[in-house]
């Protein structure tokens with residue numbers, strides 16, 4: 489019998505129970521798993537080689553396979569010692585929000601295909617506007633993540649500079665090359681965006697940073713003025729509200745002043761850090777991001793939603809529409825003052841109902857719970873920094889000002905430090921990241937994990953010291 493693609497109500501209930509049971513068990517035992525799995529390569533080879541199935545399986549079989557095959561061969565992002573990237577352990581509500589969003593399968597391109605989702609996306613975006621004091625008439629859209637948010641904004645910046653010719657001529661018309669400015673510490677999605685948009689890497693100026701990894705505004709000014717003299721067209725500055733390695737916040741007020749005076753588009757990449765604004769403690773440092781023309785922020789970072797959920801806010805909603813609005817005859821777009829057709833505000837046509845998990849995250853927990861979680865993570869990072877500063881065998885490469893800690897083992901070469909990191913991961917102690925700070929290789933812990941404790945930090949520091957001592961026994965490990 490050909491299996492029906494729809495489930496009857498009883499099967500749906502069974503599947504729901506299996507999902508709830510899995511989530512509860514995983515929550516209870518994830519702490520005891522090894523953060524990085526011992527990969528069963530034979531099992532994964534079997535997955536890669538499996539012929540297309542002719543017949544279906546039961547939901548019990550599928551869940552069993554998920555537990556036996558997928559989970560043990562997955563990296564446990566939710567493990568308390570998973571600290572390598574800006575990748576949080578998701579909050580509790582998102583798995584359910586994702587399931588419900590799939591069930592309704594709203595297409596968040598036209599409001600007629602998603603009226604409630606449309607109201608929710610508008611509300612979420614306007615909450616973000618309020619957090620950064622963007623004016624109420626500003627625009628915004630939920631994206632898949634920070635890279636897409638940056639790309640979405642940079643296209644608007646480019647088109648605003650090119651004016652009417654943006655759509656008809658693009659960059660094919662002979663004009664002085666457009667130049668974009670960002671810091672040496674900015675995320676590479678800025679480079680990627682510049683390449684995709686035809687700006688080209690030769691026209692991305694990476695401005696040097698100060699000792700705390702913040703863009704040097706004096707050098708930015710010099711570079712912009714020199715470029716103008718040399719016949720280029722400076723069009724956009726990308727500041728960071730949380731650089732990817734250290735979480736440094738560029739001098740956003742100074743950048744906003746300069747961009748205002750020089751009529752440059754200011755985009756702030758707050759994919760990593762901007763939503764830490766939910767904390768009263770962090771807010772004053774991030775508030776100047778509200779002066780930007782556009783701002784990226786990632787709910788799948790400090791809102792702890794599951795992947796994917798990014799967002800971009802744009803001060804001038806009409807500028808967004810100028811870049812993205814195409815109204816073809818095969819879409820019936822019925823304008824209504826209460827709704828927005830998001831297809832006109834971003835590059836995608838079909839769009840999933842990501843706004844539900846963002847909305848539910850904020851409504852399930854409230855801002856205060858977020859403030860508490862964020863403060864706790866910042867405190868953990870500060871605690872690790874303090875621990876490192878009193879350990880003569882370790883060196884803190886940059887003061888801890890956000891939730892990232894960059895540490896290096898003294899007397900060990902870069903290769904020796906890399907070995908310590910590799911051992912830490914392969915021992916199953918902790919998954920830390922790698923980074924380059926001021927030209928030095930370092931181990932990087934980014935505290936985004938809701939389960940991490942001070943005891944975990946103590947353990948990780950002790951293990952780094954132990955591995956350093958072992959590494960020092962090898963003659964090649966010494967710093968030259």
Ligand SMILES: Cc1ncc(COP(=O)(O)O)c(C=O)c1O
Nearest residue numbers: 574633634635675677732759760
């Ligand atoms: C500063 C910054 N910008 C952009 C990104 C890219 O975000 P996403 O991975 O959501 O595309 C990241 C990712 O960590 C980041 O830290």
